[in-house]
Amino acid sequence: MSPKSDIAALYAQHQDILQQRTAEALQRGGFEHLVVPSGTLHYQVFDDRDYPYAVNPQFKAWVPLTRNPGSWLVATPGQRPKMIYLQxxxxxxxxxxxxxxxxxxxxxxxxxRTPEEAQQHLPRDPARCAILGEPQGTLGAFAPNNPPAVIAYLEYQRAYKTAYEVAMMREASRIGARAHRAAERAFRAGASEFGIHLVYCQAALQDANDLPYNNIVALNEHGAVLHYTDRDRLPPKDSRSFLIDAGASFHGYACDITRTYARDAAGEFQALVDAVDGAQQAMCAQVRAGFDYRQLHLDAHLALARILNDFRLINVSAEVAVETGVSGAFFPHGIGHGIGLQVHDVAGFAQSDRGGTIPKPPGHPYLRLTRTLEAGMAVTIEPGLYFIDMLLEELKDKGLGPSVNWERVAAFKPFGGIRIEDDVVCTDGDPLNLTREQFAALG
Incomplete structure (x- = not known):
């Protein structure tokens, strides 16, 4: 972590940028003030138990406050912003x-001292305010109106991370890398999925309410379930493989890291993991200003199909596997997404800061980012290969069964799948891989 003085200086620059963005967003929407509630507690129906509080991302963009429901931010161009702080x-x-x-x-x-007191400190005329929040954030006449022109501009600009934001994400990555190392040790010691999860949380010093998303901790065949979160309490008799997709938070910013391990370091599954890892690093190197993220996704399919061919998992060329959709049965999700204040950061499809949508490539419905990369953008790169019965059976139904080497697939199915994921910042030069940087620092 940088010295406090450095962080303070970076934050001052960050706030100047937020002020500039806010002035432009309000001008476009025809408003005078930006009003952002931090959010409120929600209670379960027919009960007095509250759901875990989640801070409004528009609020934590300004301040490193993530546990302060009932607070408000007011930003007016030309004035110091106001923080209405509920204590x-x-x-x-x-x-x-x-x-x-x-x-x-x-x-x-x-x-x-009470949520209602906030109203006397808010602007006099709610009609002149762009109020960004959820419906439950209403306070008297201050109901969130979420004007599209304001949100479109602010969310589009959020793709460009300030130096302060990169520092926050680097610290989240440091915490995540440390916890991943602890989880790997627990796997190799024979722990259960639940036990590994607890070790991860302990190493990160974060629990379910702190983590940016629900940890995916999958042993053996469970690695074939993309969002597996059941976590068996008892370890399997034979822990052959381990896929962990788990992040960490720091001052409202997230990291998103996935690693896959084999028990047998000399086995074929480890060799397959190594091949995907090598391909993934080549994909990370493609995170360059001016490069279309959609093309990166399509390139990933070709690279993974070549691995499938090299390991004799398919009987056709990589090019044919991509063209016919065979590669999609083994790699059914997108190559990644934006990341920052939210794990799946906003405006991934935005055509411009005035709105519009950049379409996904035909036949690739799960890609979460279609923009051309520019300096300052932060994205994940997460290729994977999985052995999913449902998707493989669909290949047979489509008459593509002969494209697959079913004997080889059967040999790999007990390992579930592979996913490798890093968080990468696009710069004016070489990409900055926050994840690899932090793992390297651990030695």
């Missing part, structure tokens, strides 16, 4: 500490 009198729950840290000097801060 209630409460003996049932832990109360947020007084505002502190590098961000506070940039705000006029008002501390309130």
């Amino acid at each position: 209630p009198f409460d003996y049932w729950h832990a109360v947020p500490e007084a505002p502190n840290g590098y961000w506070t000097e940039h705000f006029d801060i008002v501390v309130i």
